[in-house]
Amino acid sequence: MLDDILIILNEREAAKQQLAEDVVEQLEQRGLAATRLVPRPRLSELIRERAPRLVVLDYLLGDYGTAVDVLQDLKGTSTAAILFTDEPSLRVAVSAMKAGALDYIEIGSPRALERLIDAVAQALATAEAEDTSSTAATGTRVEELVATAPASRAMIADAATIAAQEPLIAVLLGPPGAGRSALARFIHTKRHHSALFHEVEVDLFTGSASQIFGTRQDRAVGLASAAATVVLEHADCDTGELADAAKIWLEEQLGSSEDDEPPLLLFATRCPLHATALIRLLDCKIIEVPPLSDRHEDALELAQAALRALPKEFRKNTPNWSSAVLDAVLRFEWPGNVRQFLTVLSNACAYLAVNDEVPLRQEFAEAPQLPQDQHLFVQAVYQEKLRWERYHYFAESPIEPLAARMAVDATGGNLRVAAAGLGIGVPQLRTILGGYADAS
Secondary structure (H helix, E strand, O other): OOOOEEEEOOOOOHHHHHHHHHHHHHHHHOOOOEEEOOOOOOHHHHHHHHOOOEEEEOOEOOOOOEHHHHHHHOOOOOOEEEEEEOOOOHHHHHHHHHOOOOEEEEOOOOOHHHHHHHHHHHHHHHHHHHHOOOOHHHHOOOHHHOOOOHHHHHHHHHHHHHHHHOOOEEEEEOOOOOOHHHHHHHHHHHHHOOOOEEEEEOOOOOOOOHHHHOOOOOHHHOHHHOOOEEEEEOHHHOOOHHHHHHHHHHHHHHOOOOOOOOOEEEEEEOOHHHHHHHHHHHOOEEEEOOOHHHOHHHHHHHHHHHHHOOOHHHHOOOOOOOHHHHHHHHOOOOOOHHHHHHHHHHHHHHHHHHOOOOOOOOOOOOOOOOOHHHHHHHHHHHHHHHHHHHHHHHHOOOOOHHHHHHHHHHOOOOHHHHHHHHOOOHHHHHHHHHHHHHHO
């Protein structure tokens, strides 16, 4: 029997062994069959024999070469590949993507496991859509792109227009968690189908602009020469270096006579002023990505999609959705937007699957007139929402405000460098600093 997905990490390291188990478990929760494979002699030949639809590869494979070696050996096969590695090198990322990798995800990056699972599911959905000759939009239909609300429909229409016009640069304006990454993949697939897609987390990026755009003497050494779409996530954390380099790169691309199709560069930002500055500097289009608060009409379909994706045993105590349940849930604020909404609903269902009661929190003020099972579910949602927010802002890296202030002072007020040194993102650093955010 052929494998759907092979997970090949360097399991000589105990942490990688546990990580491989976590990857398989998370994929199974999405209904995707995955098998672990320990690096061994004749690895490429074994992968060819098993013919998986997709392989997740570590970069360093013990004594058996690197992922780039394997990718070279797999050329000409139908097996897709994603790198999942703790090798934080843009040079490695460029080499891997030139060799055919669909994506490159650093193990230590924020939401690394979640991003990997999303990338695997997206790659398989796109391949399935191509196999059945469906449209590119169907192949990239993910939960964040549900478009029932007027604001969502406008977003999808703008994205389709951008894809058809094939500009070199565009701006995605919207809060993190609202679906910026999913929209970027939608545009990418409409334009390039199975070509290479890469995201750079600007708030954690400590390299130079030349690593993305190459140098004036050799543009081929940059990431933009390898990927068909490059997304600069959290672009509002850019000090101006990447935007200025993008302008020079854009001018060169517009003046080039080469036949090769240039990549699409997407700046994803949450700041309207920053988006306006990019539009003036780069003369580019903008797509607004609405927050969940502006797309309540999407919430029912989003919730139903999230619950359908859960294992059957997690849905046993989940009540039927009604407008009253949805209204009660949407009374809460969702600072994490769609990403938080979907995660919290799933976590609430999982909690209720093993608990018959939810400890009543004093601050749980919502007491709608609902049947007991529905009220219990709304209460569980509230509990998991608070848990998610505590983890999201503090538990990933429990850094004291004083240490954060010292890091900012040591870098001369550069929040991006300070955040990278602390191993967190700029938004989280600003949250920890509180009123000290003026240090930037």
